[in-house]
Amino acid sequence: MSASPPILFDRALLRQRRNRAAASLPEYDFLLQRVIDDLLDRVESINRDFERVLVLGGGGVFGQMLAERPSAAAKIGTLIETDIAEKLARQVCVDEECLPFADESFDLVISPLALHWCNDLPGVLIQINRALKSDGFFAAAVFGGASLKELRQSMLAAETEIHGGASARVSPFADTMDMAGLLQRTGFAMPVTDVDRVTVRYGNSFVLMRDLRAMGETSNLAERSRRPVSKRFFVRTAEIYAERFAGDDGKIPATFEIIHAGGWAPHPDQPRPKRPGSATARLADALGVVENSAGEKAGR
Numbered sequence: 001m002s003a004s005p006p007i008l009f010d011r012a013l014l015r016q017r018r019n020r021a022a023a024s025l026p027e028y029d030f031l032l033q034r035v036i037d038d039l040l041d042r043v044e045s046i047n048r049d050f051e052r053v054l055v056l057g058g059g060g061v062f063g064q065m066l067a068e069r070p071s072a073a074a075k076i077g078t079l080i081e082t083d084i085a086e087k088l089a090r091q092v093c094v095d096e097e098c099l100p101f102a103d104e105s106f107d108l109v110i111s112p113l114a115l116h117w118c119n120d121l122p123g124v125l126i127q128i129n130r131a132l133k134s135d136g137f138f139a140a141a142v143f144g145g146a147s148l149k150e151l152r153q154s155m156l157a158a159e160t161e162i163h164g165g166a167s168a169r170v171s172p173f174a175d176t177m178d179m180a181g182l183l184q185r186t187g188f189a190m191p192v193t194d195v196d197r198v199t200v201r202y203g204n205s206f207v208l209m210r211d212l213r214a215m216g217e218t219s220n221l222a223e224r225s226r227r228p229v230s231k232r233f234f235v236r237t238a239e240i241y242a243e244r245f246a247g248d249d250g251k252i253p254a255t256f257e258i259i260h261a262g263g264w265a266p267h268p269d270q271p272r273p274k275r276p277g278s279a280t281a282r283l284a285d286a287l288g289v290v291e292n293s294a295g296e297k298a299g300r
Contacts, residue, residue: 005119005120005122005123006119007119007222008119008221008222008223009117009118009119009220009221009222010220010221010222011084011095011097011117011119011220013220014084014117014216014220015084015085015086017213017216017218017220018059018083018084018085018087018088018216019085019086019087019088020216021088021213021214021215021216022059022085022087022088022216023087024213024214025059025061025088025214025215025216027214028211028214028215029059029061029215031113031198031215031256031258032058032059032061032112032113032215033061033065034196034198034258035112035113035141035196035258036058036061036062036065036112037065038141038196038260039062039110039112039139039141039260040065040066040069040072042139042260042262043072043075043076043108043110043139044069044071044072044075046075046137048075049074049075049076049077049107050075050076050077050107050108050136050137051077051078051107052077052078052080052105052106052107052108053076053077053078053079053080053106053107053108053109053110054080054082054101054105054106054108054109054110054131055079055080055081055082055109055110055111055112056082056094056096056109056110056111056114056115056128056140057082057083057084057096057111057112057113057114057115058081058083058110058111058112058113058114059083059085059088059090060081060083060088060089060090061112062079062081062110062112063079063081063090066079076108080092082094083114084096084114085216088216096111096114096115096118096124097118097119097120097123097124098127099124099127099128099131101131102131103130103131104130104131104132104133104134104136105131105132105133106131106132106133106136107132107133107136107137108132108136108137108138108139109128109131109132109136109137109138109139110138110139110140111128111138111139111140111141111142112140112141113141113142113143113217113258114140114142115140115142116142116143117220121182122182122185122186125182125183125186125188126186126187129186129187129188129265132265133265134265134266134267135264135265135266135267135269135270136264136265137262137263137264137265138188138262138263138264138265139260139261139262140260140261140262141258141259141260141261142179142258142259142261143217143256143257143258143259144195144257144258144259145257146197146255146257147255147256147257147258148254148255148256149255150241150244150245150252150253150254150255151205151208151209151237151241151254153244154205154237154238154240154241154244154245155237157240158233158236158237158239158240159233161236162230162232162233162236179193179259179261180192180193180261183261183262183263184263187265187266188263188264188265188266189263189264189265189266189267189270190263190264190270191261191262191263192261192262192263193259193260193261193262194259194260195257195258195259195260196257196258196260197255197256197257197258198255198256198257198258199253199254199255199256200253200254200256201247201251201252201253201254202251202252202254203250203251203252204238204241204242204252205234205237205238205241205242205252206234206238208252208254209234
C-alpha cells in the first residue's frame with residue numbers, strides 16, 4: 001500500500017483566504033491576466049475545437065478574458081469555471097484535489113494559478129487525465145520554485161537575526177523538471193513545459209505583501225509557525241529586503257516564476273517516440289559533420 005502524500009498546505013485556510021480576496025482580486029489580478037492571456041494563446045494555436053472545457057481556478061477571470069478573444073472563444077463550446085473558494089467560483093465550487101467529474105467528460109482542461117496549492121499534485125493530474133476525453137488537452141500554469149526568492153531570503157535572515165532560527169514562511173513550489181516528469185508519470189502524452197519569469201517592482205515589502213494578500217496568494221503552509229509575528233519582524237524584513245535587493249531608485253524587485261505545463265490524454269493515433277536503435281538516418285549526416293568512433297580523437 002502506498003503512503004499518503006504529505007500534507008504541505010492547509011486547504012481550508014486556502015479557501016478562507018481566497019474568499020477574503022474575492023472583493024480585491026479584480027484590482028490585483030495582473031499576474032492572473034498575464035497567465036490566462038498565455039493560456040488563450042496556446043488554445044488558439046491548436047488546430048481544433050473544444051466542445052466541453054473545464055477551468056480549475058482563476059476566479060472567473062478566464063471567462064471574462066475569453067469574451068474579449070473571439071478567435072479563442074470560437075474554439076470553445078460549453079465552458080465550466082470552478083474555484084475552491086465559493087465567492088470566486090463562477091459556476092461550481094470544486095476542490096481540485098477531489099474532482100467530481102466523470103471520466104472522459106472534457107475536451108480541454110485549463111488551470112490558471114491554482115495547482116501549486118495541491119498536496120497531492122500527481123493524484124490531481126491523474127484525475128484531470130481521467131476527466132479528459134481521449135486526445136483531450138490539458139494546460140496549466142503554476143508558480144515555480146524561484147518565485148518570491150527575494151522575500152524568502154529576507155524573511156529567513158530577519159527571523160534568524162531576531163529569534164536565532166527560522167521557520168518556513170513562503171510556500172515551496174515546483175520547477176520545470178518536476179512538472180515535465182509529473183505529466184509523464186501521470187499518463188499524459190507529449191508533455192511540454194516552459195517558463196515565464198516576471199519581475200515586479202515595489203516601493204517596499206509591505207506593498208508586496210499587500211498585493212499577495214489581495215491576490216489570495218499568501219502562504220498556506222500546514223506546518224507554519226504558530227508563534228505570533230511581531231511588527232519588528234516585518235520591519236526588519238523590509239530593511240533587509242531593501243539593503244540586499246533595492247535598485248538605484250530605491251524600489252525592490254519581486255520575482256514571479258510561472259511554469260506553463262501541458263499534455264494530451266492518450267490516443268492511439270498520437271505520434272509515438274521510436275524505440276532505441278530504430279533510427280534510419282545518422283545524426284552526423286543531419287548535422288553535416290564527420291562522425292568519429294569512440295576510440296578516435298576529435299580534430300580541432
